[in-house]
Amino acid sequence: MNILQQRLSKLSPRQRQVLEAALRKAGQQVPTELADVSSAAEPAQDVISKAQLLQDKVPAAIEVKEKTQQFYTTISRQLNSSLYRQHARFLNIGFLDDGSPTERVVELPERVINRACVNLVLEMVGGSPLEGVELLDVGCGRGGTIDTLANLFQPERLTGIDLCREAITFCRDNAPADQAHFLVGDAEHLPFPNRSFDCLTNLESSHNYPEIDSFYREVARVLRPGGRFLYSDILPREKKSRSTAFLRDLGLQLMLDRDITANVLLSCRATGDVHLGAFPQANDQEMMSDFLGLEGSRAFCDMEKGIDIYFIQHWEKVHGR
Numbered sequence: 337m338n339i340l341q342q343r344l345s346k347l348s349p350r351q352r353q354v355l356e357a358a359l360r361k362a363g364q365q366v367p368t369e370l371a372d373v374s375s376a377a378e379p380a381q382d383v384i385s386k387a388q389l390l391q392d393k394v395p396a397a398i399e400v401k402e403k404t405q406q407f408y409t410t411i412s413r414q415l416n417s418s419l420y421r422q423h424a425r426f427l428n429i430g431f432l433d434d435g436s437p438t439e440r441v442v443e444l445p446e447r448v449i450n451r452a453c454v455n456l457v458l459e460m461v462g463g464s465p466l467e468g469v470e471l472l473d474v475g476c477g478r479g480g481t482i483d484t485l486a487n488l489f490q491p492e493r494l495t496g497i498d499l500c501r502e503a504i505t506f507c508r509d510n511a512p513a514d515q516a517h518f519l520v521g522d523a524e525h526l527p528f529p530n531r532s533f534d535c536l537t538n539l540e541s542s543h544n545y546p547e548i549d550s551f552y553r554e555v556a557r558v559l560r561p562g563g564r565f566l567y568s569d570i571l572p573r574e575k576k577s578r579s580t581a582f583l584r585d586l587g588l589q590l591m592l593d594r595d596i597t598a599n600v601l602l603s604c605r606a607t608g609d610v611h612l613g614a615f616p617q618a619n620d621q622e623m624m625s626d627f628l629g630l631e632g633s634r635a636f637c638d639m640e641k642g643i644d645i646y647f648i649q650h651w652e653k654v655h656g657r
């Protein structure tokens with residue numbers, strides 16, 4: 337920890353938020369060190385428990401983020417103490433082929449670990465050129481996307497950011513290459529100057545953001561003109577239409593819009609039980625089924641019924657914006 341980080345880490349979470357908000361209001365750049373300590377106080381939980389994570393009232397944005405942090409901190413700690421620790425790099429529910437055309441330009445060998453999760457990354461990237469780019473992965477989790485991109489493409493520099501300190505510590509300890517860097521931070525307030533990246537990826541993370549439009553504004557801000565936003569997530573259909581219109585209004589151009597729900601459902605059927613086996617049985621089983629998209633869970637049924645859609649979009653920031 338540098339001196340600034342040490343000083344900032346002495347502030348309470350509330351004090352850090354007030355400082356961050358004041359800097360933003362004054363149009364000042366929020367230092368990376370502030371973002372990096374802004375989630376320091378993550379209360380530890382041993383198991384995923386509904387009582388701790390759900391509440392009756394509609395929570396404010398800050399409470400949603402605290403609950404998200406708690407959930408992923410517990411998930412990451414449990415994976416760290418499981419047999420899969422080193423290999424548990426992904427937190428997404430994966431993609432399996434259903435016979436329809438695919439977009440990936442890299443074919444994996446028949447037997448490969450985390451095949452469905454790696455394939456989801458490759459489908460999200462499709463044919464986008466990544467050689468020599470500076471790329472930011474928002475909601476990077478345990479670094480699976482960055483690991484895949486570092487191994488299979490030749491980006492110049494990779495940065496991963498996530499709200500969950502535990503996941504970022506795992507990423508740093510298992511960094512795939514010299515060109516990869518990780519920090520704790522919030523997708524809705526990215527601690528980077530305008531026009532910093534050629535490419536921004538976001539995989540199965542944005543559905544957690546309480547103020548998703550702030551994230552989209554940040555995407556448009558930190559991308560360079562001509563830069564790409566490679567986006568994949570599960571959203572209710574109406575919310576996805578709204579988001580698409582919002583991104584267009586920000587001056588981004590939609591290059592690809594693909595429904596991959598059928599492929600994700602196939603993956604959930606094939607991998608859900610294996611993924612569940614990595615976690616303690618003491619976890620609330622309904623919440624875990626939902627998180628992993630197990631057959632019969634609410635998440636699975638909402639996709640099957642067409643209420644939610646799992647999509648891939650490619651956006652380009654128009655030159656001159």
Ligand SMILES: C[S@@+](CC[C@H](N)C(=O)[O-])C[C@H]1O[C@@H](n2cnc3c(N)ncnc32)[C@H](O)[C@@H]1O
Pocket residue numbers: 401404405408425426427428474475476477478479480481497498499500503521522523524538539540541544545
């Ligand atoms: C389902 S996981 C996906 C992780 C990773 N993209 C992958 O495919 O393995 C969702 C991730 O989003 C992160 N996240 C949720 N809200 C966030 C926010 N506001 N800012 C940054 N990351 C966030 C969580 O901590 C979690 O690591």
